[in-house]
Amino acid sequence: MSSAAPAPSPAARLRGLKPDWIFDPKVWRTEVLAGLVVALALIPEAISFSIIAGVDPAIGLFASFTMAVVISIVGGRRAMISAATGAIALVVAPLNREHGLGHLLAAVILAGAFQVVLGALGVAKLLRFIPRSVMVGFVNSLAVLIFMAQVPEMRNVPWPVYPLVIGGLALMVFFPRITTVVPAPLVSIVVLTVITVAAGIAVPTVGDKGELPSSLPVPGLPDVPFTPETLTTIAPYAFAMALVGLMESLMTAKLVDDITDTRSDKTRESIGQGIANIVTGFFGGMGGCAMIGQTMINVKVSGARTRLSTFLAGAFLMVLCIVFGPVVSDIPMAALVAVMVMVSFATFDWHSVAPKTLRRMPAGEIAVMLVTVACVVATHNLAIGVVVGSVTAMVVFAKRVAHLAEVTAVTDPDGTTVVYQVTGELFFASSNDLVGRFAYATDPKKVVIDLSSAHIWDASSVAALDAIETKYARHGKTVEITGLNAPSARLHDKLTGELSAH
Numbered sequence: 001m002s003s004a005a006p007a008p009s010p011a012a013r014l015r016g017l018k019p020d021w022i023f024d025p026k027v028w029r030t031e032v033l034a035g036l037v038v039a040l041a042l043i044p045e046a047i048s049f050s051i052i053a054g055v056d057p058a059i060g061l062f063a064s065f066t067m068a069v070v071i072s073i074v075g076g077r078r079a080m081i082s083a084a085t086g087a088i089a090l091v092v093a094p095l096n097r098e099h100g101l102g103h104l105l106a107a108v109i110l111a112g113a114f115q116v117v118l119g120a121l122g123v124a125k126l127l128r129f130i131p132r133s134v135m136v137g138f139v140n141s142l143a144v145l146i147f148m149a150q151v152p153e154m155r156n157v158p159w160p161v162y163p164l165v166i167g168g169l170a171l172m173v174f175f176p177r178i179t180t181v182v183p184a185p186l187v188s189i190v191v192l193t194v195i196t197v198a199a200g201i202a203v204p205t206v207g208d209k210g211e212l213p214s215s216l217p218v219p220g221l222p223d224v225p226f227t228p229e230t231l232t233t234i235a236p237y238a239f240a241m242a243l244v245g246l247m248e249s250l251m252t253a254k255l256v257d258d259i260t261d262t263r264s265d266k267t268r269e270s271i272g273q274g275i276a277n278i279v280t281g282f283f284g285g286m287g288g289c290a291m292i293g294q295t296m297i298n299v300k301v302s303g304a305r306t307r308l309s310t311f312l313a314g315a316f317l318m319v320l321c322i323v324f325g326p327v328v329s330d331i332p333m334a335a336l337v338a339v340m341v342m343v344s345f346a347t348f349d350w351h352s353v354a355p356k357t358l359r360r361m362p363a364g365e366i367a368v369m370l371v372t373v374a375c376v377v378a379t380h381n382l383a384i385g386v387v388v389g390s391v392t393a394m395v396v397f398a399k400r401v402a403h404l405a406e407v408t409a410v411t412d413p414d415g416t417t418v419v420y421q422v423t424g425e426l427f428f429a430s431s432n433d434l435v436g437r438f439a440y441a442t443d444p445k446k447v448v449i450d451l452s453s454a455h456i457w458d459a460s461s462v463a464a465l466d467a468i469e470t471k472y473a474r475h476g477k478t479v480e481i482t483g484l485n486a487p488s489a490r491l492h493d494k495l496t497g498e499l500s501a502h
Helices: 010-017 025-053 057-074 086-099 101-120 123-129 132-154 161-178 184-199 228-260 266-282 292-301 307-322 325-329 333-347 355-360 363-379 382-404 459-474 486-495
Strands: 406-411 417-426 446-456 478-482
Touching: 025 057, 025 086, 025 184, 025 292, 025 307, 025 333, 057 266, 057 307, 086 101, 086 228, 101 123, 101 228, 101 266, 123 228, 123 266, 132 161, 132 228, 132 292, 132 333, 132 363, 132 382, 161 184, 161 333, 184 292, 184 333, 228 266, 228 292, 228 382, 292 307, 292 333, 307 325, 363 382, 446 459, 446 486, 459 478, 459 486
Parallel strands: 417 446, 446 478
Antiparallel strands: 406 417
16 A cells, blocks of 8 residues: 655645745855845945036936836846936936926936837847847947046046056956856945045045935925926937837847847836836836946846846845945945946957957958947947848848849750749849849840749839749740749739839
8 A cells, every 4th residue: 555645744845836046055156145245236326426417416326126026027038227327317418407407307218108009019139130240249338438438537547546446356256266246246236335545535425426315215206297298208209218228128139149048038027117117207217228338237247147136236226225325325436436447348258359259250240240249339229230230231131142143044946935934032132133134135035033942022113023024024925933842933923024114
């Protein structure tokens, strides 16, 4: 007689309902410390972005807090950090300057609604049309921007700033050889802070950036008239903010996917960004999106992999501001500059610019990468660089495949029929010169155009085939088109004879 299996304990049942990492102390240690490092790095950046947007520093810090906490729950990419960003600050700055904070907050809420709608419509699927060369350019330009953002912190400063930055970099390079239990950036921040405070070294600190908030944000409606005029005022800014935020967030999510070898739900991330911005607007924040630099600190430098680090980054941010404000204010900016410089070097794809890689890479691919980097660095807008880079890649691709359509002619021995074999992809670029590849005057009475080795992609190709038939008809000759595959045949049957008024 077999005995019944013992019932699982409550702890075992709980394990079945929660992810394995919930019960792993090592994961908790990594996530908690990573969240702390990110929170420390978020404070001066959020204050700086507030200055760009023309609002009180608390507005940027509130945005970083609510964005990180909300996106950790509703986002589609684990361990990615969302907070107030420079790109969003640049978009909303003119609105705040001309109409005030109330309109800015209303625009943030409307931008979030736009993002929810765009996410539900599947805008994330457009990410697959971004070529690898654009992605490499995006990553490299990101690294350049992170580094450039630190340069002002090293200009016209007391001389001790420079050895402090060098010392911070040295700590982050060599400390991991001793132990990886504590993130090296956190060690660097703590050590440099202790040195400057204990020795009384006068250098720029976090407190010099602006006053930290002393209480949590409270929800409320934007102070604007709820009229059509308000809507027409904020809508263009809100839509621009929605597009810029989604593009930066989705590109960052893809980058984290590659680094962690995991997949993320881009549609959920798009909708989550919208929800986070809606909440942020109601809590008096300036809005935001994924922060690439802080995400790299979290994922690549600190090794975080779960939503816990994102949540704690936001939670620690408020705790540090409200409870430990005086201590945080004493952190030297040199310590945070060192962290961000290390992030920029870790982010840059050095393999992409290695001489061996450049020798093997097609010139068009290199050109696309350089265009992307140049546009981003010139505009300080990652979204513009990605769009221009993608358009450049399309032009390069079109030019490359336009020459792949070949036409060869074979005349029957009796001289009554000529067969033109067309090989390649027929679309607007390759079909433009197709009409000139036939001998209309000297060909025999019957002409066969064999498309069994070709594919028709667009209306331009159908129009080109119609033009060929028309030219032969003027010479009293007939044309037979054969070998169309099913998609090409459907497109040809649908459009032939409908594209010309002549």
